[in-house]
Amino acid sequence: MSERLAPPPGDPILGIETSCDETAAAVVAGGTHVLSSVVSSQVDLHARHGGVVPEIASRAHTELLLPVVAEATIEAGIEDSEITAVAATIGPGLAGALLVGVASAKALALAWDVPFIGINHLEAHLYAAFLEEPDLEPPLAVLLVSGGHTMLVAFEGHGQYRVLGGTIDDAAGEAFDKVARHLGLGYPGGPVIDRLAMNGDREAIDFPRPMRNEGYDFSFSGLKTSVINHTRKHPDSSPEDIAASFQEAVVDVLVHKARKAARDIGASGLCLAGGVAANSSLRERVLDACIEDGLRAFVPSRSMCTDNAAMVASTAYYRLKSDGPTPLDAPARPNLGL
């Protein structure tokens, strides 16, 4: 066991995240002190298949989870007996993948005789946005953008959310992935387009901004189709320009609506969350918008944007205080909403 200089802050909670293609474990004390956060990315495994394959995801989680948990406690420098609760993502996500994390967390909670806490993956993403800056003043507007989700949420206090709007067809991250595959760029599509866009002209192609000025809902399916129509007509168009112009259209709509939401709810700040929050153009534009509008910006580090377990352990700290432990017979819930 590693030597430690000072005792960790109170209530270290072990968090486990296996809702999609990351196997992750983390120890977070007092809701905000990240003692360790281990993510064993399965992306290489999936790259060959052009995306997440559920059966592979479940099997890999089974193989990786216990080593990842062991690494998280060692890195945190604490004994298993010091863990005060075990949390796992119960949904939404892939049924088989969720089960691995939930069953393991329950087993550890039983063995260590500590509470089990089931955590909503979407709520955990919101917490990631201010895990690094805990002195938040609600209300806050949160833009949650990932492969499976695109939503604008009013965060009105711990555990109090109002979903202002969401996608009516494709999620933003899904649009990135599908456009990347259409351009033959590989998986995962987000980082590839982000990189390519840096060398392109974002004003080269005027792609549509669907629903830009209509409420809080989003639509990215038509934008994807526009990219396809453009490449059909202009096969010689530079992939860099397509990537930059497509990314510009997505970011423009996201930031425009997030600012509007912050204004309308009288928010003190604007938070970014979810895997697409790692996109450099989106981060830059949100920071600019916050300066312009006099808002606090919560832009999590890239490692907190993508799926991780620190956000699960952090959420669990607040949930345990407000709702108490989750019953051990609580099932995984693949279709869970916010």
Place this chain on the structure above:
Amino acid sequence: MIRCSTSSEEETRDLGAAVAPLAEPGDVVILTGDLGAGKTRFTQGFARALGVDEQVTSPTFILVRRYQGRLPLHHADLYRAESVDEVADLVLGELADSTGVALVEWGEAALGVIGGDMLEVRLELGPGDDDRIITLSPAGPRWSVRSQDLEKALVPWRSA
């Protein structure tokens, strides 16, 4: 094989809506076609006509979404799954639900697993940006008996 054509997203949605009244418990509808061909649009129309109130969104990253209409609707997406073994593991549970209807986008990979009893809907890009060619192929005993009803329901969009 019933050949149809549409010239807007709304028309593709309406065509999906026209198929839904024919749906019976245990049906499987496979949607095939390129990116942006209108598979989710078709499903949105189908779901609405089946009495689903919720917004139907793409299940690409979630893989399967479940809705409740006059029948349970399982909306699956195999875009990210490519080999048949993995597909079987993923969707067979949903397809085995004899009380509901399963709509499977990117269902090419599932064709072998499902066998012949299904409605295949192939959506292709047409000459203009908004044109789509939609071919519906009833296969197996369940759908063959409904072929004529299907042809009637699709009259507004039939092409030669």
